[in-house]
Amino acid sequence: MQDYIGVYHSKKAKSMEFTAKQIAAYVGGEVVGDENAKVSTFAKIEEGMPGALSFLSNPKYAAYIYDTESSIVLVNNDFIAERPVKATLIRTANAYESLAKLMALYESVKPKKKGVSSMAFVASSATIGENVYIGPFVYIGDKVVVGDNTIIEANVSIGDGAAIGADCILYSGVTIYHGCKVGNRCILHAGCVVGADGFGFAPGADGYDKIPQIGIAVLEDDVELGANTCVDRATMGATIIKRGVKLDNMVQIAHNVVVDEHTVMSAQCGVAGSTKIGKWCMVGGQTGFNGHIQIGNGVKVGAHSAIPNNVKDGQAVFGYPAFEHTKFVRSSIVFKKLPDMYREMEMLKKEIESLKQQLAHFGKE
Amino acid sequence: MQDYIGVYHSKKAKSMEFTAKQIAAYVGGEVVGDENAKVSTFAKIEEGMPGALSFLSNPKYAAYIYDTESSIVLVNNDFIAERPVKATLIRTANAYESLAKLMALYESVKPKKKGVSSMAFVASSATIGENVYIGPFVYIGDKVVVGDNTIIEANVSIGDGAAIGADCILYSGVTIYHGCKVGNRCILHAGCVVGADGFGFAPGADGYDKIPQIGIAVLEDDVELGANTCVDRATMGATIIKRGVKLDNMVQIAHNVVVDEHTVMSAQCGVAGSTKIGKWCMVGGQTGFNGHIQIGNGVKVGAHSAIPNNVKDGQAVFGYPAFEHTKFVRSSIVFKKLPDMYREMEMLKKEIESLKQQLAHFGKE
């Protein structure tokens, strides 16, 4: 890998060029076609162009591979061409993962910003690591700790006593409330909010009394939060987003929720208070979880579902309210036929009535 | 039109006053009643007051027209009064459109802010057009281009290499990521985020590897984004919001989506990755679109729907999962009767059993 980084650093981005052979070596793949084919950028297979590297992972896009203009295409080992392919192929165990590796390399050589802007506010009691970038109009409160190499873009606010790990990126407009913790290598997209008050009120005769939310919110290492996503602080204790969790844009995590390692949630999901979600779950967008429930490990949830109760390890659920995925799909198919079923039922009732009368008639004869 | 603008400019907002005759001339309508009736402000028909102009477009509000205190009411040509109306009426082909025209005129004469705040950060390599306003605490990165007459409110962040067209308004707290493009006459409401990373990860044994998102997000001309709406950048290539598209608050547009011209989406809709949405579609709030699907032109979607598959031009769909609108409504009506149907089915089963036994009995006789 060192070789490649060396090459990247020695040239300008626009002139970086690699052969199929070099790429295959880097990702551990096999070249099918011209091993001297060269690429200097990436393109989607359906928008391919000469000099670009594309990939094929979703079979929905397989038809594009035959005519793509891209010079090189990464494919899975099990890809079988049905007719000749113009591009040079690189076969790997996992084309998507190989692509990720190459793109990460491509990104890693971009120049990084460093230094603290004179237009930022950094409390004198804050501790700022090495090689940190703090942009203009960033607010860093009392006793905040920021780890090495972390990038904090313009207009971010970090409340008193909060701690941000090393190698993080906080994009513009992020707010971290007082006392909250962000691990290492976390990425927080623009506008996301960590540690706002949980939604807790006690009803009284004259209105609701606020339950102060004296806990915190914690993001462990390698967490990514999408734009405008919110993780509320706990009433007491901590709301915890564990290692490797990835939340898309506008996801809502309520107070005292725990999302366990490597779970991913698509945009606009919401998790109500005190619910615990297991490891390696995959949750479709716009899904809601009831409060005070337990979701097992490896659970898959279809988009736009609402989960009322506990879900066991490894289950796939879907629907409103959600139940087994395949059963929901089957019920949904019948749902479309409900008006017909209703009419048929009315007809059957009449026919049975008629049969009864005929039988009664027989009985009398 | 020139006349009117002249008049507006020559007086203070509070003293602007127009007669029914002047307004009818401006919108191409016909006065019914006192052509010298005067107005200086706007009011909803149900909150009418003397000196105000109201309008009637939604028939739900027709009852208010007879007693409204407003001096003038814009109505459609086909409006038929069932009893006497106190206010002066102006009949036009489209009362709502005429109102829009009048209100736009009213807004257009407000004084506009100009100049670059000394409390903003503007990179020396940025290119700023004429008559631009850049408020305090705005961050404008390297090589950013901002077109003429554009207004950038406080606390906006525009990343390196981004381009904003002419005559735009970016309200407070907007973030435009590096390299993204915004066309002319776009309005971006507070907190919206253009160009955050798409949600792409490749699963590995130790967690997910991030797929760098090296594409951009593009808003064409005349696009309006609501508050806290997010348009993600593409993995490769571009996420594109085409000319005239209007997205309400908290809408989520994922990577590589294309929303075609003049499509409107109400609040809290979400579109998953790589989906293409046609022209002139109307999408009800809280609707979700699956990824990698194609929605035709002129499609209408009922609120809170989830769209799993392609939808053809001109279709109206609704539901979870969505299908033809009228069919979903009919199935929903029967859905309410399901417990009754279930009970009746059980009864029918018993009755049939009884009929079978009776028949068997007859058979034996």
Add this chain to the structure above:
Amino acid sequence: MQDYIGVYHSKKAKSMEFTAKQIAAYVGGEVVGDENAKVSTFAKIEEGMPGALSFLSNPKYAAYIYDTESSIVLVNNDFIAERPVKATLIRTANAYESLAKLMALYESVKPKKKGVSSMAFVASSATIGENVYIGPFVYIGDKVVVGDNTIIEANVSIGDGAAIGADCILYSGVTIYHGCKVGNRCILHAGCVVGADGFGFAPGADGYDKIPQIGIAVLEDDVELGANTCVDRATMGATIIKRGVKLDNMVQIAHNVVVDEHTVMSAQCGVAGSTKIGKWCMVGGQTGFNGHIQIGNGVKVGAHSAIPNNVKDGQAVFGYPAFEHTKFVRSSIVFKKLPDMYREMEMLKKEIESLKQQLAHFGKE
């Protein structure tokens, strides 16, 4: 109460310590156990620790009371222990309300920030009350009014002519648009947006014409808005969030909506234009309300519902589209059995056909 505040002020937060007897006196409760048991912090009952005060309100957590490590537990008067409890109990009429009271006291003694940052922008025509805190990078426009004791955190923007009451907290990144009003004792969490344009467009041949939104948005006293929540300004008149309303994160309130006193909405709800919602309603998360409808007082809505029509006072509704809560639950149970019902219906049809034929046969005999 004076006594307690005195004590709090005289010690540092870490060393504040109270006996069960003192707490019982403050909340009007009765000690069961050691009235000298001491606590200095709060903990959830399932995460209890010596020296902490916990509470039991949700019966789901009742099992934890017997073994909690917490020194004192607040319980409702009607709590009946099924076996011995280690902790000292304090019985009160409402354990959750008592907790709120204690936590509010705990929070109230935290030192408050004061003063206007030299890194803020405050228009010379603005009126700023006493004891106000205005953080760095706050933008306060022309003729803005800010009441006494209000705290405005970093990176907040308040547009021209807006008014903020006394004793409010505006967290980082909040935007208040021009002319909007915020009452007293309001809490606005990070990123929330008050007064963005309502979503109003008139279709024309070449695209949509914007209907200028010339009204305002008003928050009355004691309103709390969650992070990234949006309250749009009215087309004309005002969008109104009345006294004591609490909206969780990412709630969308469209133009000309009125939410009446003491209504609470969980995260990600959306209310479409001109809808009126009554007093003391409780709305589950991710629920959508159609536009131009009326929701009565004391209405309860299940999570993830969509409300198409008016709802009367006191009703509990649920579903998509929503209807009576208990009926939706019953229909949902039958929904799961739809594939079975469909199969049975097909069988019944065959059996009836067979019966008819048998009867026809009899008839011929």
